[in-house]
Amino acid sequence: MLFRDVIGQKPVIQNLIRSVQEGRISHAQMLFGPEGAGKLPLALAYSRYILCTSRTAEDACGHCVSCQKISKLIHPDLHFVFPVFREKTAEKVTSEKFLPLWRSFLQNNPYFSYNQWMKALDSENKQGMIFVEESAEILRKLSLKPYESDWKVMIIWLPERMHPAAANKLLKILEEPPDQTLFLLISENTQTILPTILSRVQMIRVPRLPDSDIEKALTEKYAVDQTRARRVALQAGGNFARALSLLSLSAEDQQFDRFVTLMRLVWKKNISEILGWVDELASVGREEQKEFLQYALTLVRENLLLNLKLPFAHRLTEPELEFSRKFSAFIHPDNIEQIHDAFSKAQTHIEANAYDKLVLFDLALSLSEIIRS
Numbered sequence: 471m472l473f474r475d476v477i478g479q480k481p482v483i484q485n486l487i488r489s490v491q492e493g494r495i496s497h498a499q500m501l502f503g504p505e506g507a508g509k510l511p512l513a514l515a516y517s518r519y520i521l522c523t524s525r526t527a528e529d530a531c532g533h534c535v536s537c538q539k540i541s542k543l544i545h546p547d548l549h550f551v552f553p554v555f556r557e558k559t560a561e562k563v564t565s566e567k568f569l570p571l572w573r574s575f576l577q578n579n580p581y582f583s584y585n586q587w588m589k590a591l592d593s594e595n596k597q598g599m600i601f602v603e604e605s606a607e608i609l610r611k612l613s614l615k616p617y618e619s620d621w622k623v624m625i626i627w628l629p630e631r632m633h634p635a636a637a638n639k640l641l642k643i644l645e646e647p648p649d650q651t652l653f654l655l656i657s658e659n660t661q662t663i664l665p666t667i668l669s670r671v672q673m674i675r676v677p678r679l680p681d682s683d684i685e686k687a688l689t690e691k692y693a694v695d696q697t698r699a700r701r702v703a704l705q706a707g708g709n710f711a712r713a714l715s716l717l718s719l720s721a722e723d724q725q726f727d728r729f730v731t732l733m734r735l736v737w738k739k740n741i742s743e744i745l746g747w748v749d750e751l752a753s754v755g756r757e758e759q760k761e762f763l764q765y766a767l768t769l770v771r772e773n774l775l776l777n778l779k780l781p782f783a784h785r786l787t788e789p790e791l792e793f794s795r796k797f798s799a800f801i802h803p804d805n806i807e808q809i810h811d812a813f814s815k816a817q818t819h820i821e822a823n824a825y826d827k828l829v830l831f832d833l834a835l836s837l838s839e840i841i842r843s
């Protein structure tokens with residue numbers, strides 16, 4: 471990961487580069503911001519820039535020995551700590567145990583969510599955590615002299631998942647880090663981090679990505695066509711990890727995702743977000759709009775059957791069923807006719823070539839009235 475591989479975030483990158491060039495690298499920094507904004511890619515590119523032996527004014531060189539080792543995530547002065555899970559209650563476990571998996575996961579794509587990481591760990595829904603035994607490991611690693619460079623870098627991903635006892639043991643070293651040591655903490659929820667930790671780090675905000683950055687990255691780096699890139703960017707809500715998982719969805723999963731989004735928005739009755747949803751569906755063309763409306767009708771019918779505890783067709787996929795268990799409470803004999811009519815009317819109008827944005831917006835408003843009453 472080089473700075474030029476990071477999606478957007480130019481002002482953050484410029485500040486990080488300046489800190490190196492002006493020789494004022496703060497020893498403990500926290501990159502914080504929403505999921506999928508690129509905090510971990512930034513931390514990787516920053517570490518590489520610091521450890522690179524022939525960096526330029528804009529980026530690491532990408533080919534010195536140090537850069538090569540960082541590409542493989544095997545640089546001896548670059549350390550990682552991240553949430554892991556215990557297979558047995560009493561097990562002592564640190565990030566070291568899962569390091570090979572972490573390396574391949576991160577090399578494959580540094581834009582991922584906590585949930586995706588836990589899934590990769592095969593944690594069977596156990597909570598991921600940075601356990602208390604990790605603190606001794608951190609102190610041990612940092613007590614060594616740098617092997618190959620001027621700096622030792624310790625990247626701690628999601629310190630909010632650190633056991634308070636572990637966090638407490640790190641306070642002293644965060645306050646007075648050994649020479650040539652850099653802590654890079656990466657957080658998505660600073661509210662649950664001990665204030666004593668927060669007060670010891672320099673905070674760097676990494677904002678949500680604009681849709682345009684996501685769209686551009688998808689077309690340029692992932693060879694996605696413009697229309698699809700735009701659609702995915704709109705749905706991703708500034709989260710590139712989410713954009714990538716949307717990309718991997720099949721057409722059917724996308725319809726489901728659209729339906730869930732629509733229901734959430736009509737329930738909130740947030741007009742500007744509804745307009746965003748309308749734009750997204752308007753961009754995919756009439757055929758897919760018709761398919762979506764047909765899909766929605768089917769799903770609504772299945773939900774009514776579920777609500778009435780009648781045998782339903784069992785055509786629901788696992789995610790659909792999970793969603794429907796709660797959602798079916800909103801679909802009942804008193805409103806099914808209205809909901810059905812709203813979708814059918816939209817279908818008829820789309821087929822008759824009515825202005826699609828207007829039809830879809832009307833649909834959303836009618837659903838809002840029906841579902842909220």
Ligand SMILES: [Zn+2]
Pocket residue numbers: 521522523524525530531532533534535536537
């Ligand atoms: Zn280099």
